[in-house]
Amino acid sequence: MSEKLQGQVAVVTGAAQGLGYAIAKAYVGEGMKVALLDIRGDILQEVAAELKDAGGDALPITVDLSDAGDTQAAIDAVLAQYGTPRALVHNAALLITRSMLEITLEQWQREINIILQAAFILSKAVWKPMIDAGGGSIVYLSSGSGYKGFIEEVAYNPGKHGIEGLMKCLALEGAEHNIAVNAATPGAPINTPMSDSNYTEAQKKRWVDPAMLAPAFVMLAEQDGSGLTGHRVAARADGKWDAIDLL
Ligand SMILES: NC(=O)c1ccc[n+]([C@@H]2O[C@H](COP(=O)([O-])OP(=O)(O)OC[C@H]3O[C@@H](n4cnc5c(N)ncnc54)[C@H](O)[C@@H]3O)[C@@H](O)[C@H]2O)c1
Structure with a gap:
């Protein structure tokens, strides 16, 4: 277990399945208390029960x-x-492939x-508490x-560009407050429900279990x-990672 993380709190969004579930499970393995945020309340309860049965401390919060x-209320809780x-x-995140001709403003x-508004609301809510806690x-x-x-x-593409921009701004602002802000990306195609809907059969042949990427998220x-801040970190399937300095 990581001495830095044991007994500490983590918030993981999209924790009901896929990569978020793998990250949450890894954090519980490090002795962290993990708040699980997801819209899939049904699966979330099962995930929380599984993590608790394994001796972990998990708090499931259903949120859109x-x-x-709803996002503000979840992080306040x-x-x-x-x-x-x-x-x-x-x-x-949500990825529904639609062309410019098809997509509506609401979609x-x-x-x-x-992707982006939630990143802002969640980060804003924890920013001052993290400063007060020392980082x-x-x-x-x-x-x-x-x-x-x-x-x-x-939609997905500008959303992901947007969070990289927010990451760069907050990494600069966070330096004086001892807060690291990074972006992470799977360095390998991962076997998740999102990939199942969007990957080609060729991509599916080389996808990996998201649990193999978890060590990079423990490090982060x-x-x-x-430490490491202002980077895009590609989590690799061999448990290591590649980091690109974006500042
Ligand atoms: N799958 C890949 O190969 C891949 C590649 C690059 C980046 N990513 C990124 O990794 C992250 C995880 O991807 P994944 O493949 O595990 O996705 P996934 O679709 O399997 O899981 C996403 C989770 O987010 C939750 N979610 C969706 N909409 C929500 C909402 N409105 N409110 C709350 N929760 C909501 C879903 O219920 C789900 O549990 C995403 O940010 C994705 O963009 C994935």
Whole structure:
């Protein structure tokens, strides 16, 4: 177990399945208390029960992260029940491929809000508490879509570009407060429900279990302003990672 993380609080969004579930499980393994935020309340209860059965401390909170008020209420509940998090990992996202001709403003806003608006609200809520606590670590899940363009990603793509921009600003502002802010991206295709809906059969042949990427997220949770910050970190399937300095 990590001495830095044991007994500390983590918030993981999109924790009901896929990569978020793998990150939450790894944090419980490090002895952290983990707040699990997801819209899938049914699965979330099962995940929390599984983590508790394994001796962990988990707090399931059902939330629609596309909704500002719901998101604020969820993070307020975490702060009230667990106190200040050592780590916030905003991993939830929605990718529905639609062309510019097809997409409506409402659909566009929903994807953008889950990715970018929620990143802002969650980070704003923990920012002052983290300063008062002497530091912390914030991680946003990015993607190849955070720096390259892809067709039919009219919402997801600018959302991922947006969180990389927010990450760079907050990494600079967080330095004096000992807060690390990084973006992370899977350095390998991962076997998750999102991939199942969007990957080609060729990509599915080389996808990996998201649990193999978890060590990079343990390393990221351990960071503060004196460590790795302002980077895009690609979590690799061999348990290591590649970090690109974006500041
Ligand atoms: N799958 C990949 O290969 C891949 C590649 C690059 C980046 N990513 C990023 O990794 C992260 C995790 O991806 P994944 O493949 O595990 O995705 P996933 O779709 O399997 O899981 C996403 C989770 O977010 C939750 N979620 C969706 N909308 C929500 C909402 N409105 N409110 C609350 N929760 C909501 C879902 O219920 C789900 O549990 C995402 O940010 C994704 O963009 C994934």
